Amino acid sequence: MRRVVRGQRGKDPINGFTQFDRYSKDGSSVSGVAVLRDGLLAVVVLMVLVSFWPLRTVPTGSRGVITVGGAIRSLQNEGFTLIAPWQKMEVFSIRAEQADIENAEGSTSDTQPVKVSLTVRYSIAPDRVTEVYEKYSHDGNLSNYVQTATQEVFKAVTARYSAPDLISQRAAVSADITSALRAKLATYGAQVISIDMRNFSFSESYMRAINDKVTQEQLRLAAENKLKTVEAEQKQKVAVAEAEANAVRATADGDAYAKLKVATAEAQSLQVQNDALARNKDVLELRRIEVELTKAQRWNGALPTSVYGSAPIPFMNVGNAPAK
DSSP: OOOOOOEEEEEOTTTOSEEEEEEOTTSOEEOHHHHHHHHHHHHHHHHHHHHTOOEEEEOTTEEEEEEETTEEEEEEOSEEEEOOTTOEEEEEEOSOEEEEEEEEEEEOTTOOEEEEEEEEEEEEOGGGHHHHHHHTOSSSOOHHHHHHHHHHHHHHHHTTSOHHHHHHTHHHHHHHHHHHHHHHHGGGTEEEEEEEEEEEEEOHHHHHHHHHHHHHHHHHHHHHHHHHHHHHHHHHHHHHHHHHHHHHHHHHHHHHHHHHHHHHHHHHHHHHHHHHHHHOHHHHHHHHHHHHHHHHHHOOSOOOSOOOTTSOOOOOOOTTOOOO
16 A cells, blocks of 8 residues: 655755655655746736636716727626726716815906805716716816816806895805806716805905994984884874864763753743743733742741832731731
């Protein structure tokens, strides 16, 4: 029975270094140089396989640009794709990108300098990836183009507004900037998602003038409100006085009307009595007798102490006097 030895260390009698010997199944030895050679060959083969492996992956929100010798041959969507060894694929992003523009400068129609900082969110139109790849960017980043275009658009839009309108019509200004920037970036194959304006400011002297104007306007409004309050109070007092006067007038008119009615009634009553007396003299005599009777009943029996020459002499009922 033959014994097979896989490996054995020993000294090289000639070179004097340790040698590793490998034996094959038939017992013949294989040198360490051959082992090293086989390992290097395996590494080379692995590198070649990795380099020329035909399966590639396109991430979500990207496109795979297939080129041959630098020329675009095709465009791949997300997922796995097979490419030939002579082809090359570059990943091109169509996801939303952001460009920050700090202190963009412009001038209003009344020559007031203005600054603003903007944040522009954009993305590459999927149907224009090859055009953008050829002309502008190999990865979908158009930040430099967006910044330049935004500054140009801001200058053009602010020149159409005066400084007060730029403040009071900020929504319209933002809409104009968005519309103009969309048209501008369409040239580069980009589409605008949103624009945020921040740090909208004028020169220090103009801002100070605006603050003073706002303060004066507030004082004016306060004075007007105070005047309106005083006028309202005066109107209220006048209304109360008129109401009281009307009430007094109405009361007086009512009293006068009532007195008029009473006087009219008394006059009518006297007229009726006079008419009745004129038609019947006996009634007049009866009234005279009743008056005299009333006077007699009220007399206390005392004679006046002094009698004027033209005064009538009081009557004396001597017939009923008691005898002495």
